[in-house]
Amino acid sequence: GAVVSQHPSWVICKSGTSVKIECRSLDFQATTMFWYRQFPKQSLMLMATSNEGSKATYEQGVEKDKFLINHASLTLSTLTVTSAHPEDSSFYICSAGGGGRSADTQYFGPGTRLTVL
Amino acid sequence: GENVEQHPSTLSVQEGDSAVIKCTYSDSASNYFPWYKQELGKRPQLIIDIRSNVGEKKDQRIAVTLNKTAKHFSLHITETQPEDSAVYFCAAGGGTSYGKLTFGQGTILTVHP
Numbered sequence: 044g045a046v047v048s049q050h051p052s053w054v055i056c057k058s059g060t061s062v063k064i065e066c067r068s069l070d071f072q073a074t075t076m077f078w079y080r081q082f083p084k085q086s087l088m089l090m091a092t093s094n095e096g097s098k099a100t101y102e103q104g105v106e107k108d109k110f111l112i113n114h115a116s117l118t119l120s121t122l123t124v125t126s127a128h129p130e131d132s133s134f135y136i137c138s139a140g141g142g143g144r145s146a147d148t149q150y151f152g153p154g155t156r157l158t159v160l
Numbered sequence: 161g162e163n164v165e166q167h168p169s170t171l172s173v174q175e176g177d178s179a180v181i182k183c184t185y186s187d188s189a190s191n192y193f194p195w196y197k198q199e200l201g202k203r204p205q206l207i208i209d210i211r212s213n214v215g216e217k218k219d220q221r222i223a224v225t226l227n228k229t230a231k232h233f234s235l236h237i238t239e240t241q242p243e244d245s246a247v248y249f250c251a252a253g254g255g256t257s258y259g260k261l262t263f264g265q266g267t268i269l270t271v272h273p
Contacts (some may be wrong), residue, residue: 047203075259076194077259077260077261084265084268085265085266086249086264086265086266087249087263089260089262090263092260108169136203136204137207140259146259147192147194147253147254147261148192148194148206148209149194149206149259149261150206151196151203151204151205152203153202153203154198154201154202154203156201156247
């Protein structure tokens with residue numbers, strides 16, 4: 044149980060293009076999903092919290108117009124990196140929590156490695 | 161907001177030895193403390209968690225202790241094996257954090273055969 048998938052696992056794009064990353068909870072309904080960014084050899088940095096049917100809550104310093112988050116259902120959240128630039132290259136990981144499980148426990152997706160040329 | 165400090169940043173042990181990683185947190189309202197193991201290029205995996213109404217929890221070779229008064233918690237791995245080598249993250253959440261977790265900086269554990 045507690046399986047979270049993420050797609051794509053890696054993506055390479057040109058500067059200026061937009062990239063969409065999907066996060067799905069496969070065997071439970073996630074009331075809340077979280078999006079993190081992780082640089083090499085560093086910790087997980089929370090970017091935003093998304094709740095189904097409402098606007099995402101962004102952490103301080105994260106541009107909401109650049110990182111668009113949509114949580115259309117209890118099993119799907121998407122992160123769109125708009126007008127991507129090389130500095131956006133990173134490992135993006137989602138997690139899902141809540142639903143029938145402990146509201147505090149988060150289960151992570153496998154991550155998406157984004158490389159912007 | 162919550163702040164979590166984790167030490168050491170790197171830890172090297174011989175196979176069979178014990179490993180201890182320590183974390184401190186700042187928000188006394190936090191009441192949920194999970195530990196995650198992350199292998200290179202992979203997702204963080206929850207290995208054990210503890211809530212503030214419990215002082216210690218064990219799962220085979222892994223144990224976590226919590227001192228709420230001092231606001232610190234520790235991960236203990238006994239009889240380490242090479243496959244325990246990974247990055248370990250502590251986190252704090254619950255309370256008024258609305259499901260959010262604040263992560264420590266991570267500890268790179270290397271277990272030498």
